[in-house]
Amino acid sequence: MSARLEAEQLYKVFGRRPDQAVERLRRGADREELRADGTTAAVIDASFTVDPGQIFVVMGLSGSGKSTLLRMLNGLLEPTAGHVRFDGQDLTALSARELREVRAHKISMVFQHFALFPHRSVLDNAAYGLAVQGVPRAERERRAGEALALCGLAGWEKSWPDELSGGMQQRVGLARALATDADLLLMDESFSALDPLIRRDMQDQLLQLQRTLKKTIVFITHDLNEAMRLGDRIAVMRDGRIVQTGTAEDILVRPADDYVASFTKDVDRSRVLTASAVMDTDLRGDEADCGCESGCETATPDTPFTELCAISARLSHPVIVLDDDRRLVGVVPTRRLVGFLGDGEVPAHA
Template sequence: MSRLQAEHLYKVFGRRSDEAVAKLESGTGREELRADGTTAAVIDASFTVEPGQIFVVMGLSGSGKSTLLRMLNGLSEPTSGRVLFDGQDLTALSPQALRDVRSNKISMVFQHFALFPHRSVLENAGYGLEVQGVPRAERQKRAAEALEMTGLGGWEKSWPDELSGGMQQRVGLARALATDADMLLMDESFSALDPLIRRDMQDQLLVLQKRLKKTIVFITHDLNEAMRLGDRIAVMRDGEIVQLGTAEDILVTPANDYVASFTQDVDRSRVLTAGAIMADVDTAFGVTTDSGTTLRTAADVLAATPATVAESTPIIELFTPCSTSGIPVAVTDEAGELVGVVPRSRLLAVLGEPMTPGTLTDARDTAPVSTDKAVARA
């Protein structure tokens, strides 16, 4: 069962919102509704989030991403549609039952830290537990453990104004982790931070995720951040999800020109992997090594290659083996079996071609670049 399911969510502000939803379903445009004083913030949003997955919602200001997030934990009631959490329909719960879910199962990490200035770091980290009614000794213990996980061990007695912005955000993250909630909702949580601190927080989140395997919905306007963090990404525009897929799907096969415009400045070498760009093994057959051996089988390729790479290897790490090897670089799976090769020409073609809607091929062989492999988190 999916941890979270959003089913045909609409959020319309203004009079006769139900009528507005019916018009949207029949094809009326968002701008046409706006002329009547009605704003469609989210339009027919549907997706699932699996347990342990980081699901990123990416879009510019006004795209509807934060409104969508607020519907996921009941802070904003959908005009139409429903939200299922572990099979439970959140839109059908009583206010008290919904508060219980937010207190115990879904934690929020805000953009602007939301720390209490008159409480110590430890007290801030334990605030969610205090709301739950957890006894003081236990909540202090759990809060201290969460602070240790986020790199703030030893800062328990400090005050928020004694911490840097990055450290304050770590306290916010620790507060969410201390409750041991099943799901974290993170609304532009790192966007107020300086670039270096922001990347450090991304690193911290990925390290924690490997250990804790939380289900996370992460909101951002930064595509590089989305691609670095997201197992799956939803790109929003004007209230609608215009593309849903992995980072590689979005980078290699953007759904439209709008999505393609976002990918122009993305460092492909850190997003695409060997598994995503590799060619079939038989493209190496017929290649002659420096020693004069002609490769005819997969075994020949493995025997001749000076080094192999995993499918998840980011292509930035292929530059050296591709430049120094006279044969295509061998790509192996977790069992060590040969699953493909990366010829030098293929690597250069993928890096050199502009990303446009469609499927990339390289100049040497017409096999399409795969988009269903794991993305590298570099």
């Protein structure tokens, strides 16, 4: 499967002589050295790929460069160096007019602060991207209505934005992005301004929509639990650099450095991990012979951690993990489950 979106060695430098600053960064200079000269390196040598239908989450603390990175993906900010390719097309080589065409038809953005027009109805707000495309009114209202219905806002088409709650306003913003049928959605901390319960509802809504629409999504957040819940793959940024890219399990179980490990220490591991992350794969060969007269419960590599704990509680021996062909691929002793609920560091033969 070829990548839908590719970022290759992206740099964004603000200030004097940015090209020279990039060369200094490539030779090993750090952010602080550049800042002393009045130059800010917002993004440094960022590379990643996003496959079709994948939710790719970029997370990091404030000032890590994640929002700057997002804005380079659709040309709102021009990279100082590097390339962005979408479906094989180099967006960094396009003219301003060509970029506007791409943003109008292929890439939609959902902002943190809703960005709704207060003088337009909910339906007209959802249809705004289609109006920019020049879609006839009847067609854009039909498509906007369908997008609103997908986002749970059927019946609110004639309302005004100030009549809606914050969560509902953000649903209008999401519907506006979906109505254009863009292939790529860029979401910049889209749920961070919402109350916790509404935020979780919006996460549920996005995951439900994704199961149906299978969009390619780049989602920016500073909330690790949100990243772990939404992301098929996650990139962790620090000081303008991507320090680790991987699945939620990769980042929890195999952090790239102390910074990532400290970032993940308070995550609820039971909501993220599966049997594949916690099982012992150093097998002797006799683990499948549990001594039970009748078949006992087993797990698969994809069995969620919470379900694995429930199975373990019902057994007097380690949980056996079998693949799709019923071959033994690992075992999970109770001590490993307890260890992973703690700091995640468990002896290989616990």
